[in-house]
Amino acid sequence: MTYDWIAALVFVGSLVALMKFFHWAVFKIPALEEQRRLNHEQDGRKLEDxxxxxxxxxxxxxxxxxxxxxxxxxxxxxxxxxxxxxxRHVVDIAAILLVFDFMYYWTHRSLFHGKALLKVHSLHHRARKPTFIDAYYVHPLETAIGLGLFLFSIPIVAWAGGAPVHAFSAAIATLVFTEHNTINHVYTNLPYQPYKWLNYVTGVHAAHHVNMKQGNYATLTMLYDWVFGTYEKPVHRPSAG
Ligand SMILES: [Zn+2]
Ligand SMILES: [Zn+2]
Incomplete structure (x- = not known):
């Protein structure tokens, strides 16, 4: 493998463009724009502290x-x-996300909810009624570990596949990781189609925030929680506050 700085620049450019387009397109939808307003109202209150x-x-x-x-x-x-x-793009993207989610599942379950880092992780669990900003209400050590696991899933997949990952595939995987982690914490009250899946995603992570004894340790899919028996049903609350 070689140091391909042009491919890395294409990765960064693609990621920025994809994120900008995603946010622009999503909030053209009135129902989602309204959910954003409800989140920002609560976020403003929290940030006064x-x-x-x-x-x-x-x-x-x-x-x-x-x-x-x-x-x-x-x-x-x-x-x-x-x-x-x-x-190959599809396989690489899926592999990066699944490898990360597996490592994150066990780190979250055994380190963050074990003795080693419970105190560090309990900061994030102060958010009992998560809204958008709580995606960032995380101890820097936890951020470093969680993000580090994702970033290193890219070299792991490149090494296992015997070739570098395409810059665009890596950008798509990073977009999904970043947006999914944010969406997990967003408050939504959209129990109807076509938003039921979104309500499900926010509800399963909201269940993890009810107290520190709840399951749902994975962050991208509930696959590992199903497999290892820690799945909890989604919870919903009638208002964001
Ligand atoms: Zn936790
Ligand atoms: Zn959380």
Missing amino acids: PEFKSWCEASMKTGTYMNLAFYAVVLPWCVSLDSRPLW
């Missing part, structure tokens, strides 16, 4: 520095622009 705000800022800073360091030092070794069939 200087301690809450400083934890969120510390988590964001940690995430930004880790991403930049990884994109400059590690990523160029594991991405390329070589063309490949569509199925």
Whole structure:
């Protein structure tokens, strides 16, 4: 493998463009724009607490520095622009997300909910009624571990597949990881089609926040919670506050 800085730049450009397009398209939909307003109302109240705000800022800073360091030092070794069939893009994206979710499941269950890092993780669990901003109400050490697991799932998949991952595939996987982690914490009250799946996604992570004894340890799919017997039914609340 070679240090392909052009592929890494294409990764960053694609990721920024995909995120901007995703947010622009999603909030064109009035029902979702209304949910965003409800979340921001609660977020504003939470951010009036200087301690809450400083934890969120510390988590964001940690995430930004880790991403930049990884994109400059590690990523160029594991991405390329070589063309490949569509199925290979799909397999690589799915592999990155499933490898990460497996590592995250066991880290969350055994370290964050075990003795080792319970205190660190309990900060995030202070959010009993999560809204958008609670995706960032995470101790910087937890941010570093969680994000680190995702970032290193890219070299793991490149190594296991015997070739660098396409820069665009890596960008799609990163988009899904980032947006899914945010959506997990968003308050939604949309128990009708075509939003039932979104209500399900927010409800299963809301169930994890009810108390620290709840399951639903994975973050992207409930696959590992089903397999290892820690699945909890989604919970919903009538209002965001
Ligand atoms: Zn937890
Ligand atoms: Zn959470």
